Amino acid sequence: MRLTIIGGGGFRVPLVYRALLTVSPEESPDRAMGRCAEVTLFDPDPGRARVIASVLAAQAAGVPDAPAVRIAADLDDALRGADFVFCAMRVGGTAGRVRDERVPLAAGVLGQETVGAGGILYGLRTIPVALEIADRMRAVAPDAWLINFTNPAGMVTEAMSRRLGHRVIGICDSPVGLVRRAARAAGADPAAVGYGYVGLNHLGWLQSLTLRGRDLLPGLLADDAALASFEEGRLFGAEWLRALGSLPNEYLHYYYAARETLAAARAATETRGEYLERQQGAFFTDAARMPERALEVWERARLEREETYGAEARAASGGGERDSCDLEGGTREWAAPVLRHAARRVVQEALTNAVKHAPGSAISVRVAH
Incomplete structure (x- = not known):
C-alpha cells in the first residue's frame, strides 16, 4: 500500500509514521493487506518536508520493513500511484491561524481554529485548496481513497466528497x-x-x-x-x-x-496560533541545523506542545x-489503523460488487504494496 500525505511537512506527521511502524499481528493478521510500503510527503514548503523526512528516518532506524519515505516534487507527483491520500494541511500556515484568531478577538468574539468565527475563516481559506486537490485526484489517482484530517474537518470533508463521492473518509481523533x-x-x-x-x-x-x-x-x-x-x-x-x-x-x-x-x-499574552508559530518555527530551525538530532528535537517540542x-x-x-x-488522547497515531481498516474495506467492497454483478464468475484479488 502506498500512502501520500498532503501537508507532509506538518509537525505531527511523525505520529502517523510511528503508528505505521508498529502494526501488530493482531491489528493486521494479513500483513500484506495492512502493510504500508511507501510514504510520500508533499508540502508547499520543501524545507519543512525535508526536516520531517529526517525525523521519520530516525524513527525507522532498526525497524524491519519500515515504509520507505520520499518527498514529492509536486502535487501530481505525490498523487500518482497512491492508494490512500491522507490530507492534513494548514492552508496559510500558522500565520493564517494567527489572523483567524486575532481578527475575531478584535471584534469581541472568540477566535478559535475550528469553532466560531475563527473556524469559518479557516474553512473559507481551506476549502478552495481542498477542491483543487480533489480535482487533481480525479485526474491522476482516480482509484485512490482520501482520508481527510484537515480542519474544519466536517466542512472540508463534505466539500471534497462533492468531487470524490464515497471515496472520501473524514476522521477526527478528538x-x-x-x-x-x-x-x-x-x-x-x-x-x-x-x-x-x-x-x-x-x-x-x-x-x-x-x-x-x-x-x-x-x-x-x-x-x-x-x-x-x-x-x-x-x-x-x-x-x-x-x-x-x-x-x-x-x-x-x-x-x-x-x-x-x-x-x-x-x-492571554499570545494566542494558540502565535505560540505554535513561535514554537514550531524554533523546532524547524533547530532540526534543519541538526538533522542528526531531529527526532530528539521533535520529541521535546511535541511534549511541550501537548502540555x-x-x-x-x-x-x-x-x-x-x-x-x-x-x-x-487521540493523536494521529489513531489514523494509521483507520487506513489499514479502510484498505480492507476497499477489498471487501470490490468482492461484494463482483458477487452482486457477476455471480458465478471467477474472481481474483491482487494486493500490491
Missing part, C-alpha cells in the same frame, strides 16, 4: 481521545469498552461507556474524584456534567463557557495543568 480518558477514569481498559458518542467530531457528547453489558458512565459521573482525574472532568466540573448526564467533547467548552473562554483568550494544548479553556475553568493521562 472523540476517541475522550473515550480513552473516560475509560481510564472509570477503571476500565480503553480497548475493552463500547461507547455511544452523539455528534460529529469536535461537537459531540459521550452518552454511554459499556463494559460487558454494563454502562460505566453513571458511576463515573457520580464520582467526584474520578471526574477530577481527567481533562474533561476538570474542564466542565462535576456538577455541570451530572446535570448534562453525559461527557461533552472538550471543544464544547467554547460554547458552554463562551464568555469565560473569550475573556481568557483576550487576557499546553487547550490552555485558554483550562484558564477559564480553573482546570490547571494537563495530567500525563490527558496527553494520551
Whole structure:
C-alpha cells in the first residue's frame, strides 16, 4: 500500500509514521493487506518536508520493513500511484491561524481554529485548496481513497466528497481521545469498552461507556474524584456534567463557557496560533541545523506542545495543568489503523460488487504494496 500525505511537512506527521511502524499481528493478521510500503510527503514548503523526512528516518532506524519515505516534487507527483491520500494541511500556515484568531478577538468574539468565527475563516481559506486537490485526484489517482484530517474537518470533508463521492473518509481523533480518558477514569481498559458518542467530531457528547453489558458512565459521573482525574472532568466540573448526564467533547467548552473562554483568550499574552508559530518555527530551525538530532528535537517540542494544548479553556475553568493521562488522547497515531481498516474495506467492497454483478464468475484479488 502506498500512502501520500498532503501537508507532509506538518509537525505531527511523525505520529502517523510511528503508528505505521508498529502494526501488530493482531491489528493486521494479513500483513500484506495492512502493510504500508511507501510514504510520500508533499508540502508547499520543501524545507519543512525535508526536516520531517529526517525525523521519520530516525524513527525507522532498526525497524524491519519500515515504509520507505520520499518527498514529492509536486502535487501530481505525490498523487500518482497512491492508494490512500491522507490530507492534513494548514492552508496559510500558522500565520493564517494567527489572523483567524486575532481578527475575531478584535471584534469581541472568540477566535478559535475550528469553532466560531475563527473556524469559518479557516474553512473559507481551506476549502478552495481542498477542491483543487480533489480535482487533481480525479485526474491522476482516480482509484485512490482520501482520508481527510484537515480542519474544519466536517466542512472540508463534505466539500471534497462533492468531487470524490464515497471515496472520501473524514476522521477526527478528538472523540476517541475522550473515550480513552473516560475509560481510564472509570477503571476500565480503553480497548475493552463500547461507547455511544452523539455528534460529529469536535461537537459531540459521550452518552454511554459499556463494559460487558454494563454502562460505566453513571458511576463515573457520580464520582467526584474520578471526574477530577481527567481533562474533561476538570474542564466542565462535576456538577455541570451530572446535570448534562453525559461527557461533552472538550471543544464544547467554547460554547458552554463562551464568555469565560473569550475573556481568557483576550487576557492571554499570545494566542494558540502565535505560540505554535513561535514554537514550531524554533523546532524547524533547530532540526534543519541538526538533522542528526531531529527526532530528539521533535520529541521535546511535541511534549511541550501537548502540555499546553487547550490552555485558554483550562484558564477559564480553573482546570490547571494537563495530567500525563490527558496527553494520551487521540493523536494521529489513531489514523494509521483507520487506513489499514479502510484498505480492507476497499477489498471487501470490490468482492461484494463482483458477487452482486457477476455471480458465478471467477474472481481474483491482487494486493500490491
